[in-house]
Amino acid sequence: MKRTQIWCLLLFISGFSPFIFGSSDFNIVNVLKTYTEAKSFCRENYNDLATVRNMADMKDLTTLTPSDIARAWIGLEIGDTKKWHWSLPGQKLIFKKWKEGEPQNENEDSCAVMNPSGEWAERDCKTKQSFVCHGQRGTTGPIYMGDKKSWRDAQNHCRDDMKLSDLVNIQSLKENEAVHKMAESNTVWIGLFSDPWKWSDGSNSSFRFWKPNRPNNFEDQGCVAAVFKDGGQWNNLKCTTKRRFICQGARKSTPTPATTNQTNLTTAPNTTTLATTSSQMTTASAPTQQTTVNVTYEEPSNTTTDVSNATTPPITCDAATYNRLPPENSPEKVVLIQKNVSWMEALSYCRMHHADLVYITTKALQDMVAEKAKNATSCHVWLGLRYACKSDFWFWTKLSPGCYQNWAPGHGPEGLYGCGATGAIQTTGGQQWVGLAETAKLNFLCYAVY
Structure with a gap:
């Protein structure tokens, strides 16, 4: 069986996997609006701008978004306060092992290291350190990586090369001791980070998928777009820039027209449904859920078959x-x-x-x-x-x-x-x-x- 067929088959049987799944109804609106206008439109017609909860959601969006949409607003925006998160979605900060005087909360974008004593300290995320990944699915212990990388490069290495993994997330003293032992007295990145970003719908998802060297210019660029030409990675941009955007939730019965200078736009979405496995590991279990991606399209201008004035053809059926x-x-x-x-x-x-x-x-x-x-x-x-x-x-x-x-x-x-x-x-x-x-x-x- 071809690899693609195996992957497609897994989409249908993923309910038996002990991981939490992507669960979002995405609606890609092919209309140009500022971030504020897009958020208003989504709240009037759906629920809100999209919250991306994990890599499974992100991969679906990247795969199913039409190729002519280079980037689109999602619902991540700058907030007033910073908050520490674990990089794996759904992991609460229930255990802490900060060194005395840490964290310092000095930087807008901060990440945590484990120092040689096994305690945690705040560092600039661009600093290059060794790091520890979660093991691959089916393994138990953390995996030490001696190469020195920035926090985000280290996270990408864990995600891409370790498969279904991330930087290590620590939930107990026992786990902290296991990571400390694995690090062999080296200072290493762990999967703890702090940022001021918040989701428009109030969700607490810690999933981030930034482009290299982003985010930056926090004061002037406080809204986030997924850049599909770069694999869906995120960039923070000026909120007044007009972009296409992604709403979330079921479409309401009386949608607000998507007015624009472009012509012949419709708000009736087309739906594509895939049951997806998550690429984020967690110890919790959950039933299979679905990621639905709806797209609002422009009227096609280059079709070779003109059906705009067609009428329903009569159909006569018989048992044979x-x-x-x-x-x-x-x-x-x-x-x-x-x-x-x-x-x-x-x-x-x-x-x-x-x-x-x-x-x-x-x-x-x-x-x-x-x-x-x-x-x-x-x-x-x-x-x-x-x-x-x-x-x-x-x-x-x-x-x-x-x-x-x-x-x-x-x-x-x-x-x-x-x-x-x-x-x-x-x-x-x-x-x-x-x-x-x-x-x-x-x-x-x-x-x-x-």
Whole structure:
């Protein structure tokens, strides 16, 4: 089984893992607003600007955000007071081992070291020290790293190279003694930091994902954006700058229009659902939850299929329709293209090199396509499904007759979509259909003519 297939499968079975999961409904709004305007919009239409609780949330946002959105406001803003946090989300500061006179609380952005005596002291986060990571999943003890790095570089090393880990977080005298022994009388970074940043919705999440050498200029740049062109890492910026933004929570029934100088914007979101494992370790257990990413889209301007004035085609169903295969001499065969492209690029490729994007009008065709989709290198695969936003219905690009449908719960006729929504099939699980932004990058399936 390909690595991608294994990862996709884990998204469905992660309920059996003893870790806390990402749990956020994200709504990416493709409208330019200042931080204050964005926060007001989110509070009126959803709950608030987004709180990112862990790396699982961050990876979902980075993966599913359309490529044309380079950065967007999240709900992290400068506060009036500093607070010490453990770097692992959900870990309370219940045990302390400060050296006398520490912490000094001198710097806006401070981190903690364990000194050779096993006591803690405050340091500038840019200072280079050795450090201690949590062990990998399935191991028990901390791991000492002799390379000297800044606190954030050390944290990134633990996250990236140690996998599902972070700088060590200490919850008891016994754990402190274990780290002290591991450090072998060296001064080392631990996962304790202090900053003045707070979440707009009042959440106490300690998760941070700063770019190198950020944050800086605290007085002038007190609001935070995720920079998706840099892997989703965060940058603090002037709050008056107009950016796209990410809201959190279910959409309210009567949304406020997203007014802007851009034209043809809609606030009806398209929904993509993934059950995700967390990349942050914790001793607590929790049931599987889901991360939902909704995107508010612009009206597409370069579509090759004009459906804005289309009407719902009449469908006549009979009992045989659901199980009818194409005739044995049918010239159409399903071809999987293992390239990650947008929906429009997939449509153009299929029409140029084959016949069209795949359409599914019977249960037998669904089974045939689902079997091909299992070999994809993306978690979803484009189909020839498109949403007519002005007439509010889904159709196949080839306008093929048939009444068979296999939508995932909350998708298709049950979902809320803006212009630019297109259809894909899941590659694992029930292999049902979902609505996604046409700008997402996926493998795709063509019908080939032989």
